[in-house]
Amino acid sequence: MACILHLETSTHVCSVALSENGRTVFEKVSCEGPSHAALLGVFAEEAIAFARTAGRSPDAVAVSSGPGSYTGLRIGTSLAKGLCLGWGVPLIAVPTLRLMALGAIRRIGRRDGLYCAMLDARRMEVYAAIYDARLQTVRETAAEVVTPETFRPWLERDTVYFFGNGAEKCRTVITSGNALFPENVHPLAADMTLPAETAFREQAFEDLARFEPFYLKGFTATTPKNKVLGR
DSSP: OOOOEEEEEESSOEEEEETTTTTEEEEEEEEESSOOHHHHHHHHHHHHHHHHHTTTOOEEEEEEOOOSHHHHHHHHHHHHHHHHHHTOOOEEEEEHHHHHHHEEEEEEEESSSEEEEEEEOOOTTTEEEEETTOOOOEEEEEEEOOOOTTTTHHHHHHHHOOOOEGGGGGTTTTTTTTEOOOOOOOGGGGGGGGHHHHHHHTTBBBTTTTTOOOOOOOOOOOOHHHHHTTT
8 A cells, every 4th residue: 555645725724634454544634724835844854754754655645636726726736746846756646626525524523414515616606516324416607696596406305414614604595404514624634634545546647747726716816905996
């Protein structure tokens, strides 16, 4: 089995993990805000040092591939590519909403219902995908404005767990009795272990020269408030 370094930067949470033989052996997480540029390299260095104390070095680097924060995804991808090039190891991409669903299934501990991973895309728009308890895709990832009708077909037939930083703003819109909102479910590097190990075993690697994160929507530059106000 492989030793894999995992990087997750798709939201305000910054996390790094190291897995070996399918088990997470090191994890570092910061929920203090979007400070990936300052923290990600430090966390990765700590994980690499931990691996070296056991006489190991990563056989691959896995990165959360989006959707999510444009800047966060760029930072994670840039570091992942740099490490892969430097070490001569392959790159593995793990879809962000899928790893969120895997984490939610583990934390909730229920083997029924549907799992809707949501990331905030500003205003009432979210990036969302739906999975069953076996992590099979029920509805592919899409960007959409949430209304009372958006998830009605799934809510009419089953319990749906809505989670992620896009779910909180949907509580007042999605009012079905079948809608549940577990809190504090974030995409975490440690939850990448299983899909990354599977990808490594199947040699499902990315082309370093061509790989780009799955942004879903293009980057939109905004004008800082102090510029708008003429300061």
